[in-house]
Amino acid sequence: MKQRKIGILAMQGDFAKHEAMLKSLGVKTILVKQIHNLQGCDGLIIPGGESTTLTKLIRNYGLHEPLRKFAKRHPIMGTCAGLILVADHVDDERVEPLRLIDITALRNAYGTQIDSFITQVDMQFLKDSQPFRAVFIRAPQIQVVGDNVDVLVTLKGQPVMVRNKKILALAFHPELTDDTRIHRYFLEQF
Amino acid sequence: MEKGSYEVKVGLAEMLKGGVIMDVTNAEQAKIAEDNGAVAVMALERIPSDIREMGGVARMTDPQKILEIQKTVSIPVMAKCRIGHFVEAQILEQMRVDFIDESEVLTPADEANHINKHTFKSPFVCGCRNLGEALRRIGEGAAMIRTKGEAGTGNVVEAVRHMRQVIGAIRYLTVMSEDELMATAKEMGAPYYWVKKTAELGRLPVPNFAAGGVATPADAALMMQLGAESVFVGSGIFKSSEPAKQAHAIVQAVTHYKDPEVLLNVSTGLGEPMVGLEMSELGEEDRLQERGW
Numbered sequence: 001m002k003q004r005k006i007g008i009l010a011m012q013g014d015f016a017k018h019e020a021m022l023k024s025l026g027v028k029t030i031l032v033k034q035i036h037n038l039q040g041c042d043g044l045i046i047p048g049g050e051s052t053t054l055t056k057l058i059r060n061y062g063l064h065e066p067l068r069k070f071a072k073r074h075p076i077m078g079t080c081a082g083l084i085l086v087a088d089h090v091d092d093e094r095v096e097p098l099r100l101i102d103i104t105a106l107r108n109a110y111g112t113q114i115d116s117f118i119t120q121v122d123m124q125f126l127k128d129s130q131p132f133r134a135v136f137i138r139a140p141q142i143q144v145v146g147d148n149v150d151v152l153v154t155l156k157g158q159p160v161m162v163r164n165k166k167i168l169a170l171a172f173h174p175e176l177t178d179d180t181r182i183h184r185y186f187l188e189q190f
Numbered sequence: 191m192e193k194g195s196y197e198v199k200v201g202l203a204e205m206l207k208g209g210v211i212m213d214v215t216n217a218e219q220a221k222i223a224e225d226n227g228a229v230a231v232m233a234l235e236r237i238p239s240d241i242r243e244m245g246g247v248a249r250m251t252d253p254q255k256i257l258e259i260q261k262t263v264s265i266p267v268m269a270k271c272r273i274g275h276f277v278e279a280q281i282l283e284q285m286r287v288d289f290i291d292e293s294e295v296l297t298p299a300d301e302a303n304h305i306n307k308h309t310f311k312s313p314f315v316c317g318c319r320n321l322g323e324a325l326r327r328i329g330e331g332a333a334m335i336r337t338k339g340e341a342g343t344g345n346v347v348e349a350v351r352h353m354r355q356v357i358g359a360i361r362y363l364t365v366m367s368e369d370e371l372m373a374t375a376k377e378m379g380a381p382y383y384w385v386k387k388t389a390e391l392g393r394l395p396v397p398n399f400a401a402g403g404v405a406t407p408a409d410a411a412l413m414m415q416l417g418a419e420s421v422f423v424g425s426g427i428f429k430s431s432e433p434a435k436q437a438h439a440i441v442q443a444v445t446h447y448k449d450p451e452v453l454l455n456v457s458t459g460l461g462e463p464m465v466g467l468e469m470s471e472l473g474e475e476d477r478l479q480e481r482g483w
Contacts, residue, residue, distance in 0.1 A: 011445045012208040048205045050265050056227040057445055113202050113288040114311050118192040137201040176201055
């Protein structure tokens, strides 16, 4: 995926962290705020942030359908709020997800900020014995996993990172660490 | 498993970037804020312009009121405690509020010391007028910094002054030789460690938000173009003639802060913004920004 350009949905949230990580990997990035920014993107990252806010902003600028169309041809990685937005279902009607992967996202499933945490998760799906320092901030949980969804990473038996053919969704924030393995996986395997 | 660490605290501040944090005084206002795209709400007894009008000692909000707001919205709920009042902060942490604002808008409880924020699991945001003040607060454990501006005035001039002072001083640090940093730290009254860190990073070590006098979408975009990473709006929304419209417009303005076409659209036909206060009408003793050390 060397010469590809990756869009980062830059309406609200920690999009600058994803941008910095991709740049450190020598990847060209485009900040996506309006429909026309999607032109020329070969993939997209939906960052962490507030999923209710992102829902409003996506709707206001008519990005909902264009993003769904984009996903038919290009890969999307969603982290935290991004996971909620790519899910088929969300346990909260305040959020209008893009319905791109057969999972149900439970918002703020671990509690408020005081319950946010950092923990080690294993990277067996990469056949890598080095664990990943996963940062969970008011994180969602993944409740239902459909048949065509692969679970890549679990925490206490619960899926926290899943994929289908075009979508990679994770409940934690690799962009808040210096560990580039998950971003590289997205760039190389999608 | 690591909880309440500095990294976890700053993590939430990162998620709030590019957003608008709105002051609300009841569940109904909180719902309007969430429905119109706020990334978080600040739960208050009274908004700053009313605190200013009523006078007297301004304290932490009644937990009952905060609870009502927590039950209504799904976005983070913040609340204010008095400067130095670590027991109010303990109560807010017990309530599991998502962020504690140790705020000059309330009457200070300690005339020399701010709260030692390292001893809390909840993250704190603190106000500043300049870089030295920002780095002292970070030294005490703040996970987010905002300009103080002048709350409750609807006049953005002080927030602009404070943001320019912070950003300008950071720029100055980045061109200094390392030999000069200790003397600068002494002059700024800031911890050397954080002065050095800021010089290396070329930005504040924690997210840098704007607050204090933001009343319109144009004000919010101005603060973003000056270098703010998010905007707090206090009295500007619920003191305007059409709060929902104003809230919606300010959220758009922060996302599209560099796009004049969007800014024009969202600024048009908003009704009356809050009535502003000229700084010269405000005596030294009435300036909330002078609180904090």
